Amino acid sequence: MIITRRSCHLGCLGEHDLIETGISRNDRNTPLASAELAVHRAIYQQTPALAVVHAHPPHAVALSLAETEIVPSDAEGLEMMGRVPILGWHTEVRAGGLAVEIAQALKQCRIAMVHGHGSFATGQLLEDAHNGTTTLEESCRVICLLKSLAVGQTRQ
Ligand SMILES: [Zn+2]
Numbered sequence: 001m002i003i004t005r006r007s008c009h010l011g012c013l014g015e016h017d018l019i020e021t022g023i024s025r026n027d028r029n030t031p032l033a034s035a036e037l038a039v040h041r042a043i044y045q046q047t048p049a050l051a052v053v054h055a056h057p058p059h060a061v062a063l064s065l066a067e068t069e070i071v072p073s074d075a076e077g078l079e080m081m082g083r084v085p086i087l088g089w090h091t092e093v094r095a096g097g098l099a100v101e102i103a104q105a106l107k108q109c110r111i112a113m114v115h116g117h118g119s120f121a122t123g124q125l126l127e128d129a130h131n132g133t134t135t136l137e138e139s140c141r142v143i144c145l146l147k148s149l150a151v152g153q154t155r156q
Contacts, residue, residue: 003033003040010055035095039120042103049106049122053129056118057137059144064113070139073146077139081111084136088115111136 001023008017021029021037023044030037040052063070063086070084085105088098093114102120105112111121111132121132 001040001044003037005032006034008034038096038099039102042099043106043120043122046103047106047122049124049129051123051126051129053121053123053126053133054118055121055133055137057133057140059140060113060119060136061116063140063143064115064117070113070136070143072139072143074139074142077135077142080135081132081139082109084109084111084113086113086115088117091115093117 002018002020004013005017005019019029019033021027021033023041034040034054036054039054043049043052060070068086068089070086072078072081072084087101087105091098093116098114102112102114106120106122110123111119113119113136119133119136121129121136123129123132
């Protein structure tokens with residue numbers, strides 16, 4: 001598998017930030033891999049995914065602190081993702097944690113959120129997983145806007 005380097009920055013990824021290591025076994029590159037390696041490995045082992053995108057989209061993270069699942073209000077989000085489960089309520093979230101639970105959830109759906117942390121999206125291509133991530137964040141922005149409209153209405 002190819003995964004980003006531990007502690008690298010999304011805004012300035014270079015070729016040297018891509019680490020090649022095993023899905024099932026460690027090698028000399030393994031210590032260089034992202035702290036989320038265990039989650040990515042579990043997803044590749046337990047689902048048909050050929051690509052995984054992990055991100056911290058702010059509106060989705062905000063909703064993950066308030067809800068137990070995200071149900072898109074917009075047609076595109078609903079069609080693409082359906083319900084997005086939020087995992088890790090009542091557990092201390094650390095990097096690489098919940099690997100088994102996340103992989104299990106991604107057998108049923110394309111995207112899962114971790115409470116107060118971020119999203120894991122799968123696809124056959126990296127572009128699919130990236131699209132899922134941006135669609136999730138767009139849907140979450142719409143949900144947040146709807147919530148702020150509802151708050152405005154009750155104040156009138
Ligand atoms: Zn993260």
